[in-house]
Amino acid sequence: MLSTDAKLNELVKRLKEFAATNLECVILFGSAARGDFREGHSDLNVVCILRSLTVEELGRLANVVKWWCVDQKEPAPLFFTREELQQAADVFAIEILDMKHGRRVLYGEDVIAGIEVPMNLHRLQIEHDLRTVLLKLRQHYLRAPGNAKEL
Structure with missing residues (x-):
């Protein structure tokens, strides 16, 4: 079994490989980003921002998500476009505030910083x-x- 950092690094590597230039950023949020992660009890919560979320784009990522969920036993990453995430602040207020108060950018730009809830x-x-x-x-x-x- 991989260490937490090794799992996250491998996830980012695989996302970059299969999403290529469509991948805008990958952000870890929740207990692992806040520093109160408990091995064996906590999940690794990840949000991925893609430039496009077509069925074809999602299909390219299916094996990465399967590896993450089945092999690594982690919850499926959340996938948004930047615009979707910004427009979701009213509907996912609790979740986005959780992301704002405890996150670590694993790849790309911190798109959560500018979102107002x-x-x-x-x-x-x-x-x-x-x-x-x-x-x-x-x-x-x-x-x-x-x-x-x-x-």
């Missing part, structure tokens, strides 16, 4: 997520009243 939208996403969890908890409770293990 409106905090009112961040609050809305958090409220939506919490209310969704509360609704699911109520549903589970009603299906299994008094069964703590089932909840």
